[in-house]
Amino acid sequence: MRVSVFRKEHFNAAHRLWNSKWSDEKNVEVFGKCCNPNYHGHNYDLVVQVTGEIDPETGYVIDMKILSKIIREQILRRFDHKNLNADTEEFRQLNPTAENIVVVIYNILRPLLDDRLELKIKLYETERNYAEYPA
Numbered sequence: 001m002r003v004s005v006f007r008k009e010h011f012n013a014a015h016r017l018w019n020s021k022w023s024d025e026k027n028v029e030v031f032g033k034c035c036n037p038n039y040h041g042h043n044y045d046l047v048v049q050v051t052g053e054i055d056p057e058t059g060y061v062i063d064m065k066i067l068s069k070i071i072r073e074q075i076l077r078r079f080d081h082k083n084l085n086a087d088t089e090e091f092r093q094l095n096p097t098a099e100n101i102v103v104v105i106y107n108i109l110r111p112l113l114d115d116r117l118e119l120k121i122k123l124y125e126t127e128r129n130y131a132e133y134p135a
């Protein structure tokens with residue numbers, strides 16, 4: 001019996017979309033307001049999905065206290081109230097799009113969970129725009 005459990009979290013962060021290999025003009029053409037030099041913020045909603053068998057002894061797929069602690073310590077502490085481009089190692093070179101952020105979050109959390117558990121990350125950048133990984 002495989003079941004998915006979900007932990008929803010929230011963080012605020014600033015970013016600027018930018019490709020340093022391109023000219024200023026090309027960046028403005030592709031990213032528009034999203035590449036404004038003084039950054040802009042988002043209220044990100046993060047949904048971490050863990051799928052696996054129900055442990056017959058606990059009745060849990062994963063103990064949500066443990067999952068929420070891992071997310072808090074590994075993701076929120078790292079990204080909440082940060083400027084992603086300027087304050088984080090992960091996005092110093094990598095464009096902080098929702099697509100890249102979900103992959104980064106997945107890669108941070110994956111090794112911390114039991115191999116038998118499946119992981120999926122969903123990140124809402126706005127109410128209407130979100131990214132999911134793995135697709």
Ligand code: NI
Nearest residue numbers: 015034040042
């Ligand atoms: Ni943005």
